Amino acid sequence: MCVECYADESRATPLLNPQDCLENHMQYICGTCGRCICIEHNPKRGLQRWNFPFKSLEIAKLYLRTADYSMKRPCGIYEMRSESGRLSYKIFADAEDLRLYLRRNRGKARVPVSRLHRRRVQGVCGHAGAEVDSR
Numbered sequence: 001m002c003v004e005c006y007a008d009e010s011r012a013t014p015l016l017n018p019q020d021c022l023e024n025h026m027q028y029i030c031g032t033c034g035r036c037i038c039i040e041h042n043p044k045r046g047l048q049r050w051n052f053p054f055k056s057l058e059i060a061k062l063y064l065r066t067a068d069y070s071m072k073r074p075c076g077i078y079e080m081r082s083e084s085g086r087l088s089y090k091i092f093a094d095a096e097d098l099r100l101y102l103r104r105n106r107g108k109a110r111v112p113v114s115r116l117h118r119r120r121v122q123g124v125c126g127h128a129g130a131e132v133d134s135r
Contacts, residue, residue, distance in 0.1 A: 004032040005065040011035065015059065028066050039066045053080065053088035060089035067091045083107040 001008055010033035021027075025040035038049050050067040054060040060077045067075040071093040078098060080088050092098040102108060 002030060002033040005030040005035055005037065006061050007033065007035055028069055030065065037063060037066050039070065050091045053090045055088065057089050060091060064091060067093065078110055080108050080110060
């Protein structure tokens with residue numbers, strides 16, 4: 001696993017429309033493995049790709065470094081369950097952001113029984129350490 005961007009494969013992203021994303025979106029380029037990660041802001045909503053839910057923990061991990069970089073601090077991945085029972089994984093900067101999201105989205109809930117574990121990665125690009133959530 002790359003100590004900077006947390007990916008197992010250096011060519012894992014972009015996942016959706018890769019050529020268009022690489023040609024037209026701003027990319028965070030990992031200084032350790034060279035992986036490109038979309039960090040483009042959506043001009044209408046002011047959001048980045050890491051602000052949206054992911055289908056799997058593995059995909060969420062691919063965008064965790066862009067959240068760390070954007071927020072200038074270690075972020076975390078949380079497993080969420082919708083009222084219909086669908087699982088998703090969402091990145092939050094801190095516990096307060098998670099609380100605000102849950103307050104605004106009453107149909108979503110953090111999954112308490114399958115809590116994600118955190119692992120410290122030392123010396124990550126200006127951070128004393130970063131939180132990497134994994135199972």
